Amino acid sequence: MESEKAVEYLNGLIGRTLRIHATDGRMFVGLFKCTDAERNIILANSFEYRLPTTSAIHEAAAKETESWDKTEPKAATVKVNMSSRLIGLIVIPGRHITKIELE
Amino acid sequence: MLPNNEVRVPPRRVLVQEKAVPRDITVEFTEAASKLRTGQLVKDETFTLFEAVGALEIMDSKMDSGYIAPGENHAQALEDNYDVRRHLTPEQVVGLMDQLLCHEMAWHMGHPLSQTLFTSIYIDKLLWPVPRTIEDARSDRVPSEYPLVGLVLRTYCLALVKACDFVHARVASEYFYEEEDFVTQLYNRNLLSTFDSSHFYRLLDQAVDWVDAQEGIEQKLRDAIRSRLLLRREFLAAVDQDLEILDTRSTDSFVLCLTYLKTLTETTSLGNALPEAFSLKLQRKLASTVPPRPIVHIKQEDALAHMKRLCQDAIDMQQMLDYRGPSNFKTAVWTLLSRKPQPSVYIRSLLQALIVSDMTILGAVSVRQFLYDDLAELVLPSSILLRANTDEVELPSDPRFRIAQIMEGFVKRFAQPYVDTVRSACLNRCRVRRTICHTVIDWDNLQMEAEELDLQLQNLSAEPALQFQGGEATFSYPLSSWAYHQKLIQLRLILQMGFELSVYAPEELPGIYWYLSHICSTHLSHLDRIRTFTVAARKRDLESSNNNGETSAHKSPAYHRSFLYLERLTTHIIAIDAFAIALHALYVLLARHQILPSAAGPDAYSSDKLRYELRMKPFIPISLPELVPFEEYQREATLEGDTDATILDRASKAITEARKAWEATLANGAFVEDISSPMKEPSIAIEEDWRRDIKDTMRACIGASIAIETVKKALLGDSPASEKVPLNLQVVIPVIGSKTQWHDWWIVPQISEKKAAKAATS
Numbered sequence: 001m002e003s004e005k006a007v008e009y010l011n012g013l014i015g016r017t018l019r020i021h022a023t024d025g026r027m028f029v030g031l032f033k034c035t036d037a038e039r040n041i042i043l044a045n046s047f048e049y050r051l052p053t054t055s056a057i058h059e060a061a062a063k064e065t066e067s068w069d070k071t072e073p074k075a076a077t078v079k080v081n082m083s084s085r086l087i088g089l090i091v092i093p094g095r096h097i098t099k100i101e102l103e
Numbered sequence: 104m105l106p107n108n109e110v111r112v113p114p115r116r117v118l119v120q121e122k123a124v125p126r127d128i129t130v131e132f133t134e135a136a137s138k139l140r141t142g143q144l145v146k147d148e149t150f151t152l153f154e155a156v157g158a159l160e161i162m163d164s165k166m167d168s169g170y171i172a173p174g175e176n177h178a179q180a181l182e183d184n185y186d187v188r189r190h191l192t193p194e195q196v197v198g199l200m201d202q203l204l205c206h207e208m209a210w211h212m213g214h215p216l217s218q219t220l221f222t223s224i225y226i227d228k229l230l231w232p233v234p235r236t237i238e239d240a241r242s243d244r245v246p247s248e249y250p251l252v253g254l255v256l257r258t259y260c261l262a263l264v265k266a267c268d269f270v271h272a273r274v275a276s277e278y279f280y281e282e283e284d285f286v287t288q289l290y291n292r293n294l295l296s297t298f299d300s301s302h303f304y305r306l307l308d309q310a311v312d313w314v315d316a317q318e319g320i321e322q323k324l325r326d327a328i329r330s331r332l333l334l335r336r337e338f339l340a341a342v343d344q345d346l347e348i349l350d351t352r353s354t355d356s357f358v359l360c361l362t363y364l365k366t367l368t369e370t371t372s373l374g375n376a377l378p379e380a381f382s383l384k385l386q387r388k389l390a391s392t393v394p395p396r397p398i399v400h401i402k403q404e405d406a407l408a409h410m411k412r413l414c415q416d417a418i419d420m421q422q423m424l425d426y427r428g429p430s431n432f433k434t435a436v437w438t439l440l441s442r443k444p445q446p447s448v449y450i451r452s453l454l455q456a457l458i459v460s461d462m463t464i465l466g467a468v469s470v471r472q473f474l475y476d477d478l479a480e481l482v483l484p485s486s487i488l489l490r491a492n493t494d495e496v497e498l499p500s501d502p503r504f505r506i507a508q509i510m511e512g513f514v515k516r517f518a519q520p521y522v523d524t525v526r527s528a529c530l531n532r533c534r535v536r537r538t539i540c541h542t543v544i545d546w547d548n549l550q551m552e553a554e555e556l557d558l559q560l561q562n563l564s565a566e567p568a569l570q571f572q573g574g575e576a577t578f579s580y581p582l583s584s585w586a587y588h589q590k591l592i593q594l595r596l597i598l599q600m601g602f603e604l605s606v607y608a609p610e611e612l613p614g615i616y617w618y619l620s621h622i623c624s625t626h627l628s629h630l631d632r633i634r635t636f637t638v639a640a641r642k643r644d645l646e647s648s649n650n651n652g653e654t655s656a657h658k659s660p661a662y663h664r665s666f667l668y669l670e671r672l673t674t675h676i677i678a679i680d681a682f683a684i685a686l687h688a689l690y691v692l693l694a695r696h697q698i699l700p701s702a703a704g705p706d707a708y709s710s711d712k713l714r715y716e717l718r719m720k721p722f723i724p725i726s727l728p729e730l731v732p733f734e735e736y737q738r739e740a741t742l743e744g745d746t747d748a749t750i751l752d753r754a755s756k757a758i759t760e761a762r763k764a765w766e767a768t769l770a771n772g773a774f775v776e777d778i779s780s781p782m783k784e785p786s787i788a789i790e791e792d793w794r795r796d797i798k799d800t801m802r803a804c805i806g807a808s809i810a811i812e813t814v815k816k817a818l819l820g821d822s823p824a825s826e827k828v829p830l831n832l833q834v835v836i837p838v839i840g841s842k843t844q845w846h847d848w849w850i851v852p853q854i855s856e857k858k859a860a861k862a863a864t865s
Contacts, residue, residue, distance in 0.1 A: 002138070003138045003139070003140075005135075005138075006134070006135035006136070006137075006138035006139065007135075007138075007139070007145055009131065009135045010132075010135050010136065010139075010145040011145055013128075013132075014145070014146065014147050015147060019125055022161060022162065023162070024162065024170075024171060025177075026161075026169060028161065033146060033147045033150045033155075034144060034145065034146035034147065034150055034155060035132075035136055035139075035144070035145050035146075036136070036139060036142070036143065036144050036145070037136060037137065037139040037140060037141050037142070037143060038136075039132070039133060039136040039137075042146075042150075042155055042158050044150075048169050050169070050181070053177075053181050053182050083388070085169075085291065085388060085389065085390040085391075086291060086390035086391075086392070087159065087168070087169070087390065087391065087392060088159070088391075088392030089154070089157060089158045089159065089392065090158055090159045090160070090161050090167075091155070091158040091159070091160050091161065092161045092162075093160065093161070093162060094136070096161065096162045098129075099127065099129050100127070100128050100129045100132045100133075101125035101126060101127050101128065101129075102125060102126045102128045103125050
């Protein structure tokens with residue numbers, strides 16, 4: 001990709017919602033505002049998503065088991081929502097980014 | 104800049120996997136980014152570098168509240184192992200309750216919830232996940248087997264959060280400064296606002312009953328827990344029905360709070376603290392656009408003192424709810440809000456709501472009436488202008504019809520700014536001064552508008568002109584006179600609050616006290632003018648009633664009150680004026696002999712002229728009174744051409760006059776007594792505050808006269824100082840809040856003979 005094209009491509013993403021996965025397993029979803037050569041990314045109005053904690057999974061599993069008809073086999077998976085919270089304007093350093101998704 | 108408060112109404116985002124499948128663009132993105140030059144940015148056009156600085160850096164432990172250090176156990180980092188269903192001893196329950204109260208008060212004092220109450224694991228689990236029913240609202244979602252936890256502590260937490268809900272709602276609905284006074288941020292939590300208070304009272308009663316029946320718990324501990332629960336109930340009731348005081352005049356709940364607070368204070372030592380029930384980790388779960396911040400710990404006694412003051416202020420507030428005329432009302436509001444320490448933000452918000460809501464003062468007097476009363480008190484004791492609209496004249500040719508119309512326009516324009524002058528006292532002290540600096544400019548314009556109305560009214564009311572001695576004939580201009588009076592008060596407050604807020608450097612004191620006396624003398628001549636016209640109007644009234652045979656007796660009380668009010672005002676301003684003249688003279692001498700400390704170093708860029716420009720900024724746009732030009736100010740403020748002896752004489756005379764005038768002010772009392780209406784219950788506490796304020800001023804007067812005497816002795820004593828021999832005096836300017844500073848508005852220098860120098864000469 002030529003430099004001009006690269007800028008054009010990135011400019012096209014400005015203002016769109018990105019999902020950025022970080023090295024520690026968290027995901028950030030927010031409006032793409034800015035980036036640079038180091039792939040540092042600034043997101044506005046972002047939410048932090050975190051995999052549910054073990055206890056939350058246990059709890060959900062326990063509930064699932066309770067409601068489950070004892071005669072039927074247990075489900076192999078339980079659905080637990082990721083916990084999220086608003087954290088606003090953030091910058092994610094390029095070196096901590098594992099994956100970038102466009103919504 | 105992206106608003107910080109967007110967190111308050113977070114857009115509900117739901118991750119719906121099915122709706123839009125996200126596309127992985129890692130490779131393209133990375134490649135594109137790598138083509139950028141170092142330092143080159145691709146950014147939103149409207150996005151500025153300035154904003155970028157405010158972004159929280161993810162994976163930085165200082166900035167990222169969700170950061171978990173590499174070694175940390177992931178599960179533990181997010182959730183505490185603390186078991187909210189665990190057994191607690193009564194001592195621990197007492198300790199926890201007291202810790203929670205500390206956090207609640209820290210929040211009242213202005214710290215965010217994320218650093219106070221929301222660090223409590225009990226509170227966190229109570230509010231998240233959001234409880235749908237009151238039965239669900241418990242930290243131990245599966246009820247603890249120990250009633251002391253499952254009932255008593257739970258109820259305590261519930262009532263506490265609900266009280267916070269009311270306080271939050273009250274503050275957020277009035278004027279306050281976010282982060283300066285209070286942090287309204289709730290981090291996407293809800294303070295149980297959906298639940299009716301009746302649930303909480305019921306639970307509190309249950310909990311108290313249960314505690315009463317526990318013979319197994321030691322009596323003193325039972326009492327300790329009991330009083331804490333009762334405090335919660337009364338405090339909840341107090342903030343729940345805070346506006347109802349207008350109807351009930353009852354302060355019972357706050358009074359009971361004080362009673363229980365007393366028991367509570369005596370039993371704090373019984374509690375065992377439980378620091379593990381609080382955790383900073385909880386910030387990782389809060390919707391927050393700020394970096395992680397430490398838990399705020401305030402001292403137990405500070406928390407109790409804060410709550411006690413809050414209750415006492417609320418109780419005393421009740422004394423100003425009976426409307427007894429505008430000047431009394433304003434004095435009461437100002438006195439209450441000038442308390443040190445200043446009443447808490449909750450009290451100040453509550454007071455705003457009581458002072459005026461729905462264009463009604465104290466829930467009883469219309470804003471129009473309030474404005475008219477004030478006009479009557481100051482400039483129009485008995486005038487057709489104030490009566491015109493009550494005469495219900497419908498004949499357009501009748502001047503009264505036009506007068507009523509003009510007065511209607513006046514009310515529409517002036518009511519809000521006027522009420523705001525009273526209300527703005529509810530802001531924090533720095534903001535009070537700042538707000539006045541802004542509003543005084545509005546009042547300058549208002550005065551001009553009032554002048555135009557005055558001209559129109561003059562013709563309609565056929566007001567005869569007055570001949571001043573040797574001057575031209577002139578008219579009373581009642582509305583603009585009144586507006587000018589308001590403005591002069593504000594100009595004076597800007598200066599006086601400047602002392603209170605330690606705005607001025609020592610070297611500025613001579614000049615500022617001169618300016619204060621300048622404003623006062625302008626104000627005094629203005630009051631004289633008003634009085635002259637009121638006297639003339641009274642005379643006309645008496646003459647016309649003699650001619651027509653009708654009685655003017657019914658107008659007497661209004662005139663009486665107005666003359667009384669003018670007299671009181673004059674005395675008060677003379678007192679301020681004289682004291683300012685005395686301090687001015689004293690400071691001029693200190694400056695002249697170079698013993699006045701200076702904040703600016705010898706190489707400082709600042710100069711007297713620059714400083715004057717800076718200080719007088721609020722005065723520059725004012726058309727009347729005009730800003731004194733620097734050269735004239737310089738001459739006047741340094742008393743150029745006067746000898747030391749003349750200045751000393753001036754200081755001594757002025758301070759003597761000041762002491763007399765302050766005594767007279769004190770004797771006049773805080774409030775204008777209404778002779779026509781029967782004596783109402785006196786406002787004891789507020790009046791006491793007012794008297795203390797005046798007495799402190801009088802002590803400052805005495806301090807000043809001693810200082811003047813000391814300087815006199817040094818100047819005119821046995822070995823008079825000359826150009827070569829500097830004055831053997833040491834001058835200390837007391838700081839605000841120190842014991843030697845008797846009154847915030849009167850900075851009296853501490854002057855003493857230099858000990859070391861004396862020893863050397865003898």
